[in-house]
Amino acid sequence: MAIEARQIDQARIEAFMGRVVGDFGSVMSAALVVIGDKLGLYKAMAGAGPLTPAELARRTTTSERYVRDWLVNQAASGYVDYDPTTGQYTLPDEHALALADEDSPAFVAGGFQNLTAIIKAEPRIAEAFRTGGGLPWGEHDPGVFVGTERFFRPGYAANLVAHWIPALDGVEAKLAAGATVADVGCGHGASTIILARAYPRSRFFGFDNHAPSIARARQAAAEGGVAERVVFEVADATDYPGGDYDLIAFFDCFHDLGDPVGAARHAHAALAPDGALLLVEPMAGERVEDNLNPVGRIFSAASVLICTPNALASGASADTALGTIATEERLRAALAVGGFRRFRRATATPFNRVFEVRK
Ligand SMILES: C[S@@+](CC[C@H](N)C(=O)[O-])C[C@H]1O[C@@H](n2cnc3c(N)ncnc32)[C@H](O)[C@@H]1O
Known part of the structure; x- marks a missing residue:
């Protein structure tokens, strides 16, 4: 039966689209978490209190133009707080444990490094679906090896x-x-x-x-x-x-x-x-x-x-x-x-x- 001929529940489509939009945001933002981890943006925000994009860029020797939109993404993700009255962003202490403290049991930045490195293998895995073959551990992006250690430790x-x-x-x-x-x-x-x-x-x-x-x-x-x-x-x-x-x-x-x-x-x-x-x-x-x-x-x-x-x-x-x-x-x-x-x-x-x- 053609899909149009079937009874379509509009509310169900909308609920599913809402979910997909959330997933789109998660996938795109994962690369931004890796960037924040790699460039020390989270570590610079940890315990620093409210910062403007310019202050964060100065502390991390990064481009203010990029940091500005990175912070919007982080606030939209719920990873940092934004104060519209001052234009400043704050990394809550609890989130700092997860994003900036490698020794915390809550540390997750290594997980993002690992997962974003793993998905680079998608073309080879798609091919393996066709052939039934495999992909050895050692042929993954090297970020997988470091990321696994940082994820699991x-x-x-x-x-x-x-x-x-x-x-x-x-x-x-x-x-x-x-x-x-x-x-x-x-x-x-x-x-x-x-x-x-x-x-x-x-x-x-x-x-x-x-x-x-x-x-x-x-x-x-x-x-x-x-x-x-x-x-x-x-x-x-x-x-x-x-x-x-x-x-x-x-x-x-x-x-x-x-x-x-x-x-x-x-x-x-x-x-x-x-x-x-x-x-x-x-x-x-x-x-x-x-x-x-x-x-x-x-x-x-x-x-x-x-x-x-x-x-x-x-x-x-x-x-x-x-x-x-x-x-x-x-x-x-x-x-x-x-x-x-x-x-x-x-x-x-x-x-x-x-x-x-x-x-
Ligand atoms: C998911 S990682 C876990 C690494 C480590 N145990 C940890 O928890 O951080 C899987 C590990 O198994 C290793 N491995 C896979 N097949 C193996 C084999 N046949 N003999 C020895 N090591 C193997 C990989 O090289 C990789 O380091």
Whole structure:
């Protein structure tokens, strides 16, 4: 039936258009958030009180002409406040935590860097829809690697030592006493370095098959003063060296792997008999309808644009590629085939599921 011949609900069209206009604004403004982050506009506004465009431009050595319209966009986005009586703009303290303070658990500017870099892969992903092929992690825009670290680090800093490790049976005591830990798919090593700083008696090994990420992780370990106890090596999740690890962790990477069952098998062999596997995965539900919410919207997009393509480029089939919204049941099954018998959800945040897996 032709669309005109059907009953069209005018109010529904208008409601949908309203939603789309909001999405247009979000997409366009994302680049402006990246600009504000990159040029220090948010940092200059943080705690500075009300500023005119000219004052902000002067403080950041940027062009007042651009800053003027950037501020209008930021005010229209609800990111800064505007006072029409003075023509000044203010970054509220709460927003400054999210946009200007890299150490805050609320910091989100790295997320914008990550997401805007990921979407640059759209032409290759569209082509992959036609071919069924993949796109390796390392072929994304380099902003993805830095952005991922800056996106995830605040959550790890807030949760890993305070909540996730204590949620695992007996692991905190082992780490405090001196344990050997492997962080598989460690990227830039944010999680490895946070753990190393918290547990000075333990030794840490970070593995990733993306060589530029390992080079950056080594640099970060030196900057963080933990290079003596942290070794970063280029290695695949299915063949990293060492054994008898007390803890093997997969932070936001198990679902990216080309061979998750092979990675589970290798971890099973490399883990001490009473060792624990920590699996941190994006929040997702068991049913499609459980993902029909703002977080599911983000992670299903990530699955299409980055995680599933990496799995498909690295040997997974359409059936075995887990992707970002892999259900708990699929994760459990992959680990079970790899030899693990115990699997439980230890804790969760709005963005992450945290599993403890044992032999
Ligand atoms: C989403 S990033 C997460 C990085 C890091 N764990 C974090 O949480 O910041 C996924 C990581 O998995 C790595 N990866 C993908 N496939 C891999 C494999 N087969 N072996 C080792 N690392 C892999 C990628 O290079 C990338 O660094």
